[in-house]
Amino acid sequence: MALPAWREVALPHEDIRRGRFDESTFAADLADVLAGRGPLEYRDPLTFFRKTYPTKGMVRLLGAVVRRLSGEKGGEPVVQIQTPFGGGKTHGLVALYHLFRSGEEARGTELYARVLEEAGVERIPEAKVAVFVGTAADPLKGRTPWGELALQLGHYGLLEEHDKARQAPGKERLYELFRAAGGPVLILMDEVAEYVARTVDPTALHKEGGSLEGGRAYQTQVLAFFQELTEAVKVAPQVALVMTIPSSAPYGEEGERALLQLQRIAGRLEAIYEPVKGWEIYDVIRTRLFEGIRDEGVVRKVAERYFELYRRLGTEVPDEARDPAYRERMRRAYPFHPELIDALYERWGTLSTFQRTRGVLRFLAEIVADLYGREHSAPLIHSAHVNLANPSIRRELVKHIGNEFDSVIAADIADPEGQAKAQRLDREMGSEYVRFQVASGLATAIFLYSFSGGERKGASPAQLRLAALRPEVPPPLVGDALGRLRELLWYLHEASGLYYFSSQPNLNRIVVERENAVDPEQIRQALRERLERIAGRELRVYLEPHSPQDVPDTKELKLAVLSEPSGSLAEELLEKAGTTFRTYKNTLFLLSPDPNSLGDLHRAARRYLALRSIREDRTLYGQLSAENRHRLDELLREADGALTQKLFMAYRRLTKPGRQGPETYDMGIPTVGEASTLAKRVYEYLKAREFLLERIAPRHLLSALAQGETGKPLQEVYEAFLRYPHLPVLKGWEVLEEAVRKGVAEGTFGLRVGERYYFQEPVLGIAWEEAFLVRKEALPPERESVVDGEKKGEASSEGVAPKPDSSEEEVPPDSSGGEARPERVQEYTVKVRLPWNRLSDFLRGVLMPLQREGAEMELQIELRARSQEGIPRATLDKIRETLDQLQAKVEEA
Numbered sequence: 001m002a003l004p005a006w007r008e009v010a011l012p013h014e015d016i017r018r019g020r021f022d023e024s025t026f027a028a029d030l031a032d033v034l035a036g037r038g039p040l041e042y043r044d045p046l047t048f049f050r051k052t053y054p055t056k057g058m059v060r061l062l063g064a065v066v067r068r069l070s071g072e073k074g075g076e077p078v079v080q081i082q083t084p085f086g087g088g089k090t091h092g093l094v095a096l097y098h099l100f101r102s103g104e105e106a107r108g109t110e111l112y113a114r115v116l117e118e119a120g121v122e123r124i125p126e127a128k129v130a131v132f133v134g135t136a137a138d139p140l141k142g143r144t145p146w147g148e149l150a151l152q153l154g155h156y157g158l159l160e161e162h163d164k165a166r167q168a169p170g171k172e173r174l175y176e177l178f179r180a181a182g183g184p185v186l187i188l189m190d191e192v193a194e195y196v197a198r199t200v201d202p203t204a205l206h207k208e209g210g211s212l213e214g215g216r217a218y219q220t221q222v223l224a225f226f227q228e229l230t231e232a233v234k235v236a237p238q239v240a241l242v243m244t245i246p247s248s249a250p251y252g253e254e255g256e257r258a259l260l261q262l263q264r265i266a267g268r269l270e271a272i273y274e275p276v277k278g279w280e281i282y283d284v285i286r287t288r289l290f291e292g293i294r295d296e297g298v299v300r301k302v303a304e305r306y307f308e309l310y311r312r313l314g315t316e317v318p319d320e321a322r323d324p325a326y327r328e329r330m331r332r333a334y335p336f337h338p339e340l341i342d343a344l345y346e347r348w349g350t351l352s353t354f355q356r357t358r359g360v361l362r363f364l365a366e367i368v369a370d371l372y373g374r375e376h377s378a379p380l381i382h383s384a385h386v387n388l389a390n391p392s393i394r395r396e397l398v399k400h401i402g403n404e405f406d407s408v409i410a411a412d413i414a415d416p417e418g419q420a421k422a423q424r425l426d427r428e429m430g431s432e433y434v435r436f437q438v439a440s441g442l443a444t445a446i447f448l449y450s451f452s453g454g455e456r457k458g459a460s461p462a463q464l465r466l467a468a469l470r471p472e473v474p475p476p477l478v479g480d481a482l483g484r485l486r487e488l489l490w491y492l493h494e495a496s497g498l499y500y501f502s503s504q505p506n507l508n509r510i511v512v513e514r515e516n517a518v519d520p521e522q523i524r525q526a527l528r529e530r531l532e533r534i535a536g537r538e539l540r541v542y543l544e545p546h547s548p549q550d551v552p553d554t555k556e557l558k559l560a561v562l563s564e565p566s567g568s569l570a571e572e573l574l575e576k577a578g579t580t581f582r583t584y585k586n587t588l589f590l591l592s593p594d595p596n597s598l599g600d601l602h603r604a605a606r607r608y609l610a611l612r613s614i615r616e617d618r619t620l621y622g623q624l625s626a627e628n629r630h631r632l633d634e635l636l637r638e639a640d641g642a643l644t645q646k647l648f649m650a651y652r653r654l655t656k657p658g659r660q661g662p663e664t665y666d667m668g669i670p671t672v673g674e675a676s677t678l679a680k681r682v683y684e685y686l687k688a689r690e691f692l693l694e695r696i697a698p699r700h701l702l703s704a705l706a707q708g709e710t711g712k713p714l715q716e717v718y719e720a721f722l723r724y725p726h727l728p729v730l731k732g733w734e735v736l737e738e739a740v741r742k743g744v745a746e747g748t749f750g751l752r753v754g755e756r757y758y759f760q761e762p763v764l765g766i767a768w769e770e771a772f773l774v775r776k777e778a779l780p781p782e783r784e785s786v787v788d789g790e791k792k793g794e795a796s797s798e799g800v801a802p803k804p805d806s807s808e809e810e811v812p813p814d815s816s817g818g819e820a821r822p823e824r825v826q827e828y829t830v831k832v833r834l835p836w837n838r839l840s841d842f843l844r845g846v847l848m849p850l851q852r853e854g855a856e857m858e859l860q861i862e863l864r865a866r867s868q869e870g871i872p873r874a875t876l877d878k879i880r881e882t883l884d885q886l887q888a889k890v891e892e893a
Contacts, residue, residue, distance in 0.1 A: 003379035006335035031136035063118030089244035127184035134195030168225035174232035196258035350453030384441030389414035458498030514610035536677025553577030597650035657725035698743025710778035
């Protein structure tokens with residue numbers, strides 16, 4: 001069952017709901033209260049007491065002062081409210097002012113009742129109240145603190161001389177002033193450290209015509225006054241002095257000096273109170289921002305569901321989140337998640353310009369108004385839900401850390417147009433999860449954890465799960481999104497397991513800049529180098545041929561790897577070798593990249609080159625942090641592997657010769673991480689599709705014979721498989737040899753070597769280059785078959801078998817008794833007419849034997865070609881071109 005949205009349970013105050021709240025509502029100013037101006041929440045006693053949560057510190061402070069002014073035991077004369085800057089000090093002074101000036105108006109409020117109980121009295125005593133606010137007083141021309149004190153107590157004349165001379169009165173004169181007041185006296189002094197520091201402000205002194213020496217002299221008198229004042233209050237009955245001194249000075253070097261001196265003066269006499277402590281900040285926030293909680297049962301249910309989530313996550317969240325006390329903490333912090341308030345209070349609150357309580361309240365009011373207006377539906381308000389795209393919210397943070405972070409937020413985290421990298425990543429995660437905005441939420445949380453007044457900055461993944469996870473969000477999303485943010489964001493850094501933002505660009509930004517500097521020629525060269533590395537040796541590889549002459553016309557199996565998708569160059573390579581037509585077409589295969597994969601491939605190469613250039617830049621590499629150097633090495637390894645993988649994914653278009661022209665196949669995307677080479681991948685693909693054979697059935701050898709051919713030299717049979725695209729290509733001669741042995745033994749065909757025929761018998765120890773494949777039906781009826789060394793058949797003891805061609809018959813001696821022919825002749829001329837498809841037989845059986853005898857030959861060819869459909873002129877032009885290339889002398893055409 002889904003948990004209800006926080007805005008259905010906790011109703012913000014009306015001014016927050018309408019987005020019309022005044023920021024001064026959260027900035028108590030004692031001077032404004034004294035002057036009767038400022039927000040109603042501070043100047044009206046009843047409204048103030050109703051909206052002030054009675055923290056233990058506040059009750060103890062007011063109770064101690066009441067006891068002192070009532071003359072009861074246990075009330076300290078000098079009280080210091082000392083908390084971190086903006087930690088509710090002024091709020092405590094305003095409470096004291098209203099309590100003793102208009103206490104009866106606050107009667108009936110919880111705070112009033114708790115104070116009476118704490119003090120152990122029945123009513124608040126009447127007292128004169130004197131107020132000095134260091135931020136409102138003029139240290140150069142205004143009254144002195146002692147002059148202001150005497151004026152408000154109604155006896156200015158006692159200290160008029162000292163005031164005009166700007167000389168501090170002694171303890172006795174101050175004691176006399178208290179006696180003249182005639183009753184309990186409460187002295188409230190706010191921001192005295194700043195006042196002391198401003199007495200020597202060079203700019204103000206120069207403007208007013210004063211000197212630094214004069215300022216120093218007056219500063220000495222002011223410090224002396226506070227020394228005498230604390231001594232006088234200590235001995236005067238029913239007089240109390242309450243001062244606010246911050247625990248850290250926000251006023252620079254002079255502020256630090258003034259703070260140290262004031263702490264030394266008051267340190268021996270004061271009692272220190274903290275108005276807001278620990279978990280009380282949650283109650284203060286709820287009281288100041290919300291009208292109330294509609295159903296505490298829902299609050300307990302929400303806390304329980306979150307606590308169950310953290311118990312299931314185990315060590316993936318901080319240990320404290322799995323402690324039962326954290327469940328109560330979530331209940332107290334509702335409708336906020338404790339981690340958001342802690343981040344603001346404990347981190348941003350340590351910045352000198354971010355006032356701890358009022359700053360948190362003002363910022364949270366902005367957040368609540370924004371989320372309420374956008375109908376935020378989460379059960380609690382997390383750090384991840386702070387809308388940094390809202391100009392008011394962003395400005396509230398940027399003004400404390402520097403305007404340069406405005407561009408950091410817009411680039412990486414949140415942009416009003418939704419173009420920040422984290423926002424784009426949310427959209428990429430899919431419609432099912434985009435509503436959770438996990439990526440931009442994580443980036444926002446990291447930003448809030450990135451700043452503090454000390455060294456503590458950054459958030460661990462465990463802390464970020466608290467900041468982004470809620471019961472309906474799948475926990476793995478956080479890890480996935482965090483990993484993607486680490487890869488994409490420009491200003492996100494990681495150190496010692498903590499993520500944080502900085503105004504300095506991270507490795508991602510440096511990589512992008514280096515990527516933009518990569519030249520296209522560098523990409524081309526890098527791809528060629530990588531292609532050389534993965535080319536392989538299973539086929540003879542030729543990289544990036546530019547013309548047909550770059551790939552020779554040989555009998556070995558070849559792979560030409562093209563740099564661009566196949567086109568006209570592919571056709572030229574398959575048709576030609578140099579300027580002549582390619583003879584062994586069936587031995588050449590082309591590998592080209594898929595056009596749709598080139599973009600990814602070039603991006604992978606660009607990234608690899610960028611990372612490598614950073615790694616090789618010794619100066620830049622040395623400036624990187626240890627974490628970034630480690631990450632760079634990791635990214636470089638990943639990019640190196642990715643480039644190889646992208647090459648295999650891109651180079652998958654295989655082109656081979658076919659019956660009607662080039663045929664192209666998509667080999668598909670290879671398995672990731674598969675160790676291979678381009679040549680091996682092509683080889684395996686050809687083998688799987690039976691385009692390339694490592695073994696061939698003997699009957700398939702007969703397909704190399706033309707129709708009507710009774711036989712063919714075995715060398716030509718092999719070459720047929722290398723030449724004609726309609727035939728499969730053989731891995732090598734040994735494939736043919738194995739098939740021939742098997743075919744002869746099985747009786748599929750016969751084999752003639754010289755004058756010896758082989759049929760249905762083993763073929764051993766022959767001269768393969770002289771072998772002639774013979775169809776079974778063309779074998780002579782009388783032949784010799786040798787089996788196990790024994791001769792069988794009807795041939796003569798000489799073992800001479802009949803010749804298949806009469807032109808090769810042995811000529812018997814002249815039977816007329818004349819002389820026999822001479823054994824050698826000087827010249828032999830023959831003019832024959834034969835079918836064109838027997839031209840290879842003529843070459844093998846006529847020309848080659850004459851060549852072996854060392855005869856010089858001149859060949860005259862007469863060709864007559866007829867076609868009923870007509871021979872295209874373009875074909876005749878190609879023939880003439882070929883004859884020219886062959887250096888043939890055309891006598892007639």
